[in-house]
Amino acid sequence: MELSKKDVDGTVVVSVRGKLDTVAASEFEKYIVEQVDKSENSLIVNMSELIYIASAGLRAVLAATKKLREKQKDILLVGLQKTVKDVFKIAGFLSFCKVFDTEESALEQI
Amino acid sequence: MQRLSFDFPADTRILAKIGNLAADAGRNAGFNDVGIGDIQLAIDEACTNTIIHGLKKDPSRTFQLIIQWKTDEIEILIHEKGEPFDPSATRIPDPEASLEDRPVGGLGIYFVRELMDKVEYRTDEEGIKTLRMVKRVSKS
Numbered sequence: 409m410e411l412s413k414k415d416v417d418g419t420v421v422v423s424v425r426g427k428l429d430t431v432a433a434s435e436f437e438k439y440i441v442e443q444v445d446k447s448e449n450s451l452i453v454n455m456s457e458l459i460y461i462a463s464a465g466l467r468a469v470l471a472a473t474k475k476l477r478e479k480q481k482d483i484l485l486v487g488l489q490k491t492v493k494d495v496f497k498i499a500g501f502l503s504f505c506k507v508f509d510t511e512e513s514a515l516e517q518i
Numbered sequence: 519m520q521r522l523s524f525d526f527p528a529d530t531r532i533l534a535k536i537g538n539l540a541a542d543a544g545r546n547a548g549f550n551d552v553g554i555g556d557i558q559l560a561i562d563e564a565c566t567n568t569i570i571h572g573l574k575k576d577p578s579r580t581f582q583l584i585i586q587w588k589t590d591e592i593e594i595l596i597h598e599k600g601e602p603f604d605p606s607a608t609r610i611p612d613p614e615a616s617l618e619d620r621p622v623g624g625l626g627i628y629f630v631r632e633l634m635d636k637v638e639y640r641t642d643e644e645g646i647k648t649l650r651m652v653k654r655v656s657k658s
Binding site for chain 2: 427429430431440460462463464466467470473476477490494495498500503504
């Protein structure tokens with residue numbers, strides 16, 4: 409797994425690439441929760457180059473989402489590949505995760 | 519029937535290797551990429567629970583993983599003598615639950631049950647627990 413971040417007009421965009429397995433998930437959770445704690449804005453997570461996610465990865469998304477909702481903010485997920493989207497779907501996460509095809513369309517929602 | 523058997527330490531760093539072994543076996547059994555992805559995720563979640571909950575991440579303790587397959591079918595067995603586990607006592611996550619009602623975690627077993635066709639837990643008289651899971655190539 410590789411992580412990077414950028415700031416687009418005050419919104420943090422995290423990119424996660426590769427495999428978000430059980431081992432990688434704790435690093436990912438720490439990373440995105442840190443971004444949430446530092447920012448007053450919603451968080452965009454670009455998953456377009458993510459090819460695998462285990463339940464521990466979903467747990468990280470859930471933990472970050474709960475923190476964001478305390479500030480009336482959201483997590484916006486971008487570019488989910490079919491296999492990754494299917495895992496979100498099985499877990500029922502698509503009912504509360506906002507999913508966008510591109511970073512641009514996610515940024516327009518903020 | 520092809521069969522692979524391993525004794526692995528209770529160390530999450532072994533999970534990547536297990537995922538690759540499962541993918542190779544699934545491919546040899548004739549699963550497509552979606553089926554192989556399901557098998558990889560199920561074995562990852564099952565072994566994660568074994569390592570973290572069953573064996574408390576103690577690398578001096580081991581579990582046995584058996585992967586066997588034939589055309590259109592894969593069977594995975596995990597044998598472990600760790601902490602007692604009663605699958606009937608686990609809370610089944612509600613995929614319809616709202617964000618507020620969702621506990622963080624607890625999805626692993628749910629995924630295993632959703633992704634595989636047959637999932638069985640048993641504990642023998644010596645306390646050795648076995649998780650057996652089977653998946654067949656979908657013909658639909």
